[in-house]
Amino acid sequence: MKILSKYAAYISISLIGLLFIYLVNLFLMKPYSIDHYLAKELVADLLDSPEYMTYIGIFDPLNPILKHNQKISINSLENSKKNYLSLKQRLETLQKYNPKKLTQLQKITQKIAIFDTQNDIEQYEKFRFHTYPFNQISGNHLNAVEFMTDTHPIRNYREATDYIKRVKKFNRAAKEDLIWLNEQKQLDIFAPKFVFDHVIRQLEELISYQDSENPLMQVFNRKLNKLDISIKQKESLITKLSKTIEHDVKPGYQLILEYMKANYKNANEYHGVWSLPNGEAFYASQLKAYTTTDFTAEEIHQIGLSEVERIGKRMGEIFTALGYEVNKPIGQMMNDLNENSDFLYADTPDRKTIVIADYNQMVKEAEEDVKPYFERFPISPVEVRAVPEYSEKTAAGGYYQAPSLDGSRPGVFYANLYDIKQTPTFGMRTLTFHEAVPGHHFQIALNLENDDLTLYRKMGYRTSAFTEGWALYSEQLAVEAGMTKNLYDELGVLQSEMFRANRLVVDTGMHHKKWTREKAMEYMKETTGMSDTEVRVEIERYIVWPGQATSYKIGMLKILELREKAKDALNEKFDIKKFHTIVLDQGIVPLFVLEDVINNWIDSH
Incomplete structure (x- = not known):
């Protein structure tokens, strides 16, 4: 017994020694x-x-x-x-x-x-100071509120008190943001005037909200009602949050509001980042980071013009097949279609509930239709929700939130239902393919669930060239797979692709060719037929987020290029299921890495 104890002690000491050596190597040296x-x-x-x-x-x-x-x-x-x-x-x-x-x-x-x-x-x-931390679509003031309402969990009393403690820190965060803004001011970097207009309005709304209107309180109250705690505890929590909003949220937002108003006269008269100090180099760096390619702004602009022409031609062919007389620009024809009441939901009080139910049904149908094209499917479910009302006026038409690693939160496709014209029925399946199945949800959920990938490969790198490129590729795949139910649905897909091709033109147009916001809006309106609200929101997004919008189409084109290359090289050995597995199994990668991966797959045959 003593011998066994002695050996156990030796083993324990050895293991502790090895652990110590490993930790020293990991934290103090170049890890093995x-x-x-x-x-x-x-x-x-x-x-x-x-x-x-x-x-x-x-x-x-x-x-x-x-x-x-x-x-x-x-x-x-x-x-x-x-x-x-x-x-x-x-x-x-x-x-x-x-x-x-x-x-x-x-x-x-x-x-x-x-x-x-x-x-x-x-x-x-x-x-360092070339971005606009307070903007109309992803500003710090909006992100903070959205994080609390959409992500912070309230499953018990402790998490409810944590919510209040977290909100209490808004004031300090705002003070640090103000320091950052004043550093930016020294470089004479200011957002365009329309950004000031939006942010000032949003801050004034957030400050003026009464408790019953404030989204921080509304969501908190709703979640509290689901907890098994006493009425006295609920009332105490609500009172504490009310005081915190009054003493720590509104004063912080007031500081930023005062800065925006005081510097309104300094707002940038131009809309492109070319107007910022060293702006052309900044834009080139953004394009490289977002597209993960070495394309110049001019090259991307020309690719966009070419794609707009190609897609417009196909849309004209479909209009002809549907019996329309193509006697006006495609954009105007799509605009007429967008405004056709036959393709719009009635503006009733329950419209949003009906639209969300229809979207969720489309997700279920897509999950069945896509089965012949994939070897693996996500374990995590996906559901559709409406964009929160406090951000829907300036939010994009749709976006996706990934599921949690522990499976407690599903993937969510948020649909913007603010403007009734944002939801023509022929475009709904397209958005479903892009945001949910087989788009963002498939790619992101499969990435998180892939046991072969390291922690870094699952969560350490993001690029919209891959994620958004895959989502846009998914729209075309859906057409090829017969997931569109008629030619109107295909028009919806093409309108979406036209929209992304437009982004190549208008993003580079504003930030490289010195287009105004108004010129970019006019171009997008004429070629896509999108509603005035959609066009304004999108163009204003590209102005505050330069380069990102080009990644969608560039990523899609690269995936299609690689698929065709694999088809030509492998001939009858080419398997679409396997191709999708190879593309998705590496997680999120830059496009130059994806190209290496596909080339290696081809060479292995």
């Missing part, structure tokens, strides 16, 4: 494994972002210890500098790994991590 290093870096970044910890859900059981559900990120200049220095160290470490000693999966991981880190370093060093 690049996967372990990036996982450590990701976890460190994760622990620095309480919002992301809440978003993925898996840390919530540890919340009594970590208290992350009580915190928000504070974007101070000091924190930003600290993050930059960490990025410099990360790049140095990543470049020390010899590709010859890495597995094929690790080689891809290294390429992705170096590319992403270099982009972030360049952003800080050259373009």
Whole structure:
């Protein structure tokens, strides 16, 4: 017995020693494994972002210890500098790994991590203050409220009190944002006038809300009613939140409002980032980061013009097949179709409920129709919800929120139902294909559920060139698979593709060719037939988010190009199911990495 105890002690000491050596290697040296290093870096970044910890859900059981559900990120200049220095160290470490000693999966991981880190370093060093943190679609003031109402969980009394503690920190965050804005002011960087107009209106609304109108209170109250707690506890919580909104939310928003009003006269008279200091270089960096290609702004502009012409020709053919006389521009014909009451929901009090029910039915149909084209399907469900009313006036037509890693929250496709003309029936399936099945939900949920991918490959890198490129590719795949029910549905898909091709033209038009917002809106209206509301919201989005909108079509074109290349090379060996598996199994990758992956697959045959 003594001998066994002695050996057990030796083993325990040895294991502790090995663990100590491993931790020293992981935290104080270049870790032996690049996967372990990036996982450590990701976890460190994760622990620095309480919002992301809440978003993925898996840390919530540890919340009594970590208290992350009580915190928000504070974007101070000091924190930003600290993050930059960490990025410099990360790049140095990543470049020390010899590709010859890495597995094929690790080689891809290294390429992705170096590319992403270099982009972030360049952003800080050259373009740190070139973005607009307060804008009409994804401003800090909107993001904070949306995070609390859509993501922060209230499943028990503790999480309800955490909600209040989190909201209490809005004031400090606003003060740090004000410091950032004043630093930007020194560089003479200001958003365009219309952005000031939107943000001022939004802030005034958020400040003027009474408790019954405030979305922070509305959602809190609704979730409280589902808890098994006493009436006295509920009343106490509501009173505390009311005081917190009055003392910590509104004063912070008031600071930003005063800044916006005081600097209204300084608003940028132009709409493109070419007008900012070193603006052309900034735009080139944005295009590289978002498209993950080396295309110049001019090349992207010309691709867009070519695609607009091609898609318009096909739409004309369908109109002719449907018996229409094509005697006006395609955009005007689509506009007429958009306004045709035959394709619009009646504007009744229950319209949103009816539309959401129809969307959810379309999701179910798509899940059945797509089965012959995929080897794997997400475990996580997806559902459709309406965009919250407080942001629907300026939000995009639809967007997707990923499921949580622990499976407690489904994937959600948010549909914007503010303008009745945003929901013509012939365009609904297209949005379903893009945001849900087989688009964003398939790609993102399968990525999170892929046990073969490391933590970094699942969660450490994002690029809209891949994610949005896949979603747009999914729309065309749906047509090829017969998931559109008639030619009107196909027109809806083509209108969506025309819209993304337009983005190549108008984004580069404004930020490279110095177009005005009005010229871009006119072009998009004439060629897509989108409603005035949609066109305005979209063009204004591209102005505050330069380059991102080009990633959709560029990503789609690359996936189609690679599919055709594989078809030509493999002939009868080509399997569409396998192609989709190869594309999705690597997680989210830059397009140049995806091309390498497909080339290797072709060569392996």
